[in-house]
Amino acid sequence: KQWYQRRVRGLLISIRDEFSLLRPETVESLFILWRVTKKTRYRNWAWDIYSAMERYAKHPDHGFSSIDGIDSNFGSPPMRRDSLESFFLAETLKYLYLIHLPDDILPLSQYVFNTEAHPLPLRDFHWFHREKTFNNISLNSNISDSNNSFFTDLNNIKDVADKGI
Numbered sequence: 758k759q760w761y762q763r764r765v766r767g768l769l770i771s772i773r774d775e776f777s778l779l780r781p782e783t784v785e786s787l788f789i790l791w792r793v794t795k796k797t798r799y800r801n802w803a804w805d806i807y808s809a810m811e812r813y814a815k816h817p818d819h820g821f822s823s824i825d826g827i828d829s830n831f832g833s834p835p836m837r838r839d840s841l842e843s844f845f846l847a848e849t850l851k852y853l854y855l856i857h858l859p860d861d862i863l864p865l866s867q868y869v870f871n872t873e874a875h876p877l878p879l880r881d882f883h884w885f886h887r888e889k890t891f892n893n894i895s896l897n898s899n900i901s902d903s904n905n906s907f908f909t910d911l912n913n914i915k916d917v918a919d920k921g922i
Contacts, residue, residue: 777824779810779849780844780849781849789865823838848873867880
């Protein structure tokens with residue numbers, strides 16, 4: 758084992774990788790899993806993440822900051838960077854907020870979220886499904902088929918989550 762690496766729960770971690778940019782992917786997954794399964798552990802984990810951000814990434818006078826030295830400070834709190842990525846406000850906090858709202862606000866059966874966490878109503882996709890041709894070959898796609906595929910994907914997520922995540 759070299760000075761710049763350490764083993765954490767079976768993983769070899771470089772000290773250079775012990776930072777957090779407060780990225781949204783984990784809380785986005787927790788939001789989807791909560792909405793699909795209703796298992797409270799996903800909401801609880803989201804709250805734990807938010808609480809850790811409040812404790813370690815919140816600046817005492819203003820805002821939040823990315824953090825360094827998450828696990829290498831040997832009992833000391835992580836050091837705050839003097840930076841914050843825009844996705845923290847645009848995505849991470851949005852999903853942390855949404856996971857604690859009632860399900861009838863932006864229901865997954867009526868909205869899909871793009872990669873920037875913007876909700877798009879499913880009914881507004883009709884423009885994509887109008888008649889399209891190329892060299893007299895129809896390129897139509899049936900909106901009901903694509904909606905069925907979407908709901909099948911949601912049910913598959915629920916099935917996997919119910920089996921032990």
